[in-house]
Amino acid sequence: MKRILLYPVLVFAGILLLWDGAVQLSKTDIFPRPSQVLLGIVELIQRGVLLKYVVASLFRVSVGYTLAVLIGVPLGLLLGWSRPAFLAFNPLIQILRPISPIAWIPIAILWFQVDDRAPIFLIFLSSLFPITVASIAAVQNIQPVYVRAAQNFGLTRWNLFTRVIFPACLPQILTSLRISLGIAWLVVVAAEMIAVNSGLGYLIIDARNAGKRYDLVVAGMLMIGLIGLVLDVLIRRLEQLEEVKWGYSKNDSSK
Amino acid sequence: MNEPLISVRDLSMRFPGKKGKGSIDVLQSITLDVRRGEFVCIVGPSGCGKSTLLNIVAGFIRQSEGKVFVHGSPVAGPDPRRIFVFQENGVFPWLTVEQNVAFGLSEYRRKEPDEIVSYYIQMVGLAGFEKSYPRELSGGMRQRVEIARALAANPEIIYMDEPFGALDFITRLKMRSDLTRIWCEEKKTILFVTHDIEESVQLADRVVILSHRPGTICRQIEVDLPRPRDLDSPAYLEIRDEIFHTMGMSLKVGSAESDCSGRAP
Numbered sequence: 001m002k003r004i005l006l007y008p009v010l011v012f013a014g015i016l017l018l019w020d021g022a023v024q025l026s027k028t029d030i031f032p033r034p035s036q037v038l039l040g041i042v043e044l045i046q047r048g049v050l051l052k053y054v055v056a057s058l059f060r061v062s063v064g065y066t067l068a069v070l071i072g073v074p075l076g077l078l079l080g081w082s083r084p085a086f087l088a089f090n091p092l093i094q095i096l097r098p099i100s101p102i103a104w105i106p107i108a109i110l111w112f113q114v115d116d117r118a119p120i121f122l123i124f125l126s127s128l129f130p131i132t133v134a135s136i137a138a139v140q141n142i143q144p145v146y147v148r149a150a151q152n153f154g155l156t157r158w159n160l161f162t163r164v165i166f167p168a169c170l171p172q173i174l175t176s177l178r179i180s181l182g183i184a185w186l187v188v189v190a191a192e193m194i195a196v197n198s199g200l201g202y203l204i205i206d207a208r209n210a211g212k213r214y215d216l217v218v219a220g221m222l223m224i225g226l227i228g229l230v231l232d233v234l235i236r237r238l239e240q241l242e243e244v245k246w247g248y249s250k251n252d253s254s255k
Numbered sequence: 256m257n258e259p260l261i262s263v264r265d266l267s268m269r270f271p272g273k274k275g276k277g278s279i280d281v282l283q284s285i286t287l288d289v290r291r292g293e294f295v296c297i298v299g300p301s302g303c304g305k306s307t308l309l310n311i312v313a314g315f316i317r318q319s320e321g322k323v324f325v326h327g328s329p330v331a332g333p334d335p336r337r338i339f340v341f342q343e344n345g346v347f348p349w350l351t352v353e354q355n356v357a358f359g360l361s362e363y364r365r366k367e368p369d370e371i372v373s374y375y376i377q378m379v380g381l382a383g384f385e386k387s388y389p390r391e392l393s394g395g396m397r398q399r400v401e402i403a404r405a406l407a408a409n410p411e412i413i414y415m416d417e418p419f420g421a422l423d424f425i426t427r428l429k430m431r432s433d434l435t436r437i438w439c440e441e442k443k444t445i446l447f448v449t450h451d452i453e454e455s456v457q458l459a460d461r462v463v464i465l466s467h468r469p470g471t472i473c474r475q476i477e478v479d480l481p482r483p484r485d486l487d488s489p490a491y492l493e494i495r496d497e498i499f500h501t502m503g504m505s506l507k508v509g510s511a512e513s514d515c516s517g518r519a520p
Contacts, residue, residue: 148345
């Protein structure tokens with residue numbers, strides 16, 4: 001077997017053995033064994049809630065995140081390009097940015113009640129700032145030679161934006177999209193623990209509250225990890241596009 | 256009908272100093288004419304303002320005093336009829352070679368864009384690399400892409416700011432002979448900045464020598480040698496040495512000729 005497969009398999013096997021051994025040694029009847037977690041997953045599938053909750057969580061992330069991309073990227077490009085707009089709005093962004101999306105939960109519930117819109121709003125906030133700030137920085141750090149070359153060819157402002165500024169910023173923007181998707185996935189779980197009655201976050205908190213079903217808690221955690229991994233693998237593929245590859249390799253970045 | 260294509264009149268450039276300290280005079284009273292179809296090299300020691308001069312003539316920087324005319328009208332900014340080839344390479348890394356070369360075309364709605372693009376890719380010796388991205392090319396090839404992109408836009412003038420400065424010696428030699436060939440075919444007017452004296456004599460019809468800062472034109476030397484140029488011929492060596500002397504860099508030990516740089520040789 002190839003080492004790239006063998007080593008991780010060994011690590012997982014080791015962790016499972018340690019986990020199982022520790023549970024048996026401690027004689028706990030609350031913390032589940034790996035086999036019980038597996039049964040828990042089967043139970044969730046049989047009850048039909050696993051797929052339902054996964055879809056609910058993914059739906060909220062998709063909507064909130066898409067809104068953040070649609071607003072954050074153009075907003076960041078605009079603020080990066082226009083010095084007056086940057087001076088006007090940057091302090092506001094810098095104050096809002098460090099506020100954890102979790103801190104917005106009470107306000108989200110006040111505005112949207114216990115409803116899909118509350119977690120969507122929180123995910124939107126969590127992704128909006130990293131995307132906007134990265135887009136601003138991308139425009140501000142653009143190589144001046146690209147702008148000058150484009151101006152030399154007599155591009156209109158719109159063409160300068162679409163044919164040069166945007167593609168020149170795309171590698172940095174895609175990186176911020178990947179990072180903020182990770183954040184969005186973290187936030188949806190937290191939001192669902194409080195603001196709604198479905199989703200993987202709700203599954204975890206509900207399994208604990210209604211009968212201390214820690215096998216289902218761990219099963220939910222496992223699903224969150226696996227889906228997060230899949231999301232990251234999928235969005236990483238964007239960075240393999242020929243149009244943006246130049247922005248990532250170190251040895252030929254600008255030349 | 257001997258009106259110059261580019262004429263620079265009494266041009267001076269002053270950059271404001273840092274934190275209120277006195278301003279820096281970079282260029283002083285430059286007056287220069289370039290004829291249509293002429294290949295002019297501007298040489299000078301580093302920091303003499305030769306790149307600044309080229310950027311002003313191209314319309315990227317505004318001069319402090321004086322005038323720049325192209326076709327008799329003052330330069331108000333960059334213009335697609337005059338394309339700049341950058342030292343740091345302005346080829347767009349997100350476009351393929353052929354997309355880069357086609358970049359300046361769409362603005363003019365030219366007929367047969369594909370033919371123009373492949374013609375110039377051929378001319379700079381990049382046939383077979385049409386679909387490659389700049390990051391897959393060597394430094395010399397990327398400079399060729401930029402030259403092809405400039406030519407494809409069919410400019411009247413090409414401004415070149417040390418375009419071969421970052422290349423290795425052998426590649427530079429090859430680029431010079433190719434540029435000479437292309438210039439003979441295309442009949443463009445070229446204003447070329449370099450710090451490399453040999454390069455200027457190999458390429459130019461006329462070499463304009465700038466002094467140390469603040470840059471003034473201290474001499475202009477016609478290079479009336481047939482192309483391709485024989486780099487061993489006495490005439491070539493004589494002109495080359497003449498420029499070295501003018502810039503205060505004697506090739507002979509013990510030479511005490513005066514120069515216009517204001518510094519001892």
